[in-house]
Amino acid sequence: MRIVNRLLGWVSVVVLAIFSIASTTVSAQLVAGKDYQVIKPPQPTASGKNVEVLEFFWYGCPHCSHLQPSLHEWLKRKSADVAFQRQPAAFQDSWVQLARTFYTIEAIGAVDKLHGELFDAIHKTKVLNPGTLVKDQKPLFDWVATKGMNRQKFVETYNSFGVASRAQRTIDTTSAYGISGTPSIVIDGRFVIAPSMVPLKANNAIDYELFFKRVDQLIDIARKNRGGK
Numbered sequence: 001m002r003i004v005n006r007l008l009g010w011v012s013v014v015v016l017a018i019f020s021i022a023s024t025t026v027s028a029q030l031v032a033g034k035d036y037q038v039i040k041p042p043q044p045t046a047s048g049k050n051v052e053v054l055e056f057f058w059y060g061c062p063h064c065s066h067l068q069p070s071l072h073e074w075l076k077r078k079s080a081d082v083a084f085q086r087q088p089a090a091f092q093d094s095w096v097q098l099a100r101t102f103y104t105i106e107a108i109g110a111v112d113k114l115h116g117e118l119f120d121a122i123h124k125t126k127v128l129n130p131g132t133l134v135k136d137q138k139p140l141f142d143w144v145a146t147k148g149m150n151r152q153k154f155v156e157t158y159n160s161f162g163v164a165s166r167a168q169r170t171i172d173t174t175s176a177y178g179i180s181g182t183p184s185i186v187i188d189g190r191f192v193i194a195p196s197m198v199p200l201k202a203n204n205a206i207d208y209e210l211f212f213k214r215v216d217q218l219i220d221i222a223r224k225n226r227g228g229k
Helices: 002-027 062-077 093-107 111-123 130-135 138-146 151-158 161-168 170-176 208-225
Strands: 051-057 082-088 184-187 191-193
Touching (some): 082 093, 093 130, 093 161, 161 170, 191 208
Parallel strands (some): 051 082
């Protein structure tokens, strides 16, 4: 009986060792050009000693809206040395208006209050239409007022030189990082990964859990490149 128990113990150890090796192999199998893209040239970061993570998004993008719940969960557990920032994307002039909207929300300190609400207003309740807002921002200003914000302050900030200037640079920023679609996550100005690069689940749904595991893997790589452990 003791021999049998020892054999079972050895088998367990071997199985665990194989599983550990397999897990390590899986985590090391990210392939540049397939699982993520390398940004050339690397872009400067503003995070100091921390690893910078940028979320390139567009409020009019349904996939960006779908990402938000998983992103919020990841933000709760991200490492302390990871500095996260939101970055509006724009591939054409018609996208700039919603980039300008984000910069306005950021400037008045209302990201926590309005960021998620704006996604919902466009994609769930559909009280706002991106196509309409390009030509007429009044529905946006009216909507902001229904959220308890100072409408006049929002309008003045939206029309300010600083916000307008940042918004106009959005197309160039999106191009500099090599962003080809939204949502995309940029790690430390060096790597970009998107949910579309991750294999789908059996039901053809996007595997956001796997996506953020890969984000963490790229953060680890960036951390090592910085000389971290």
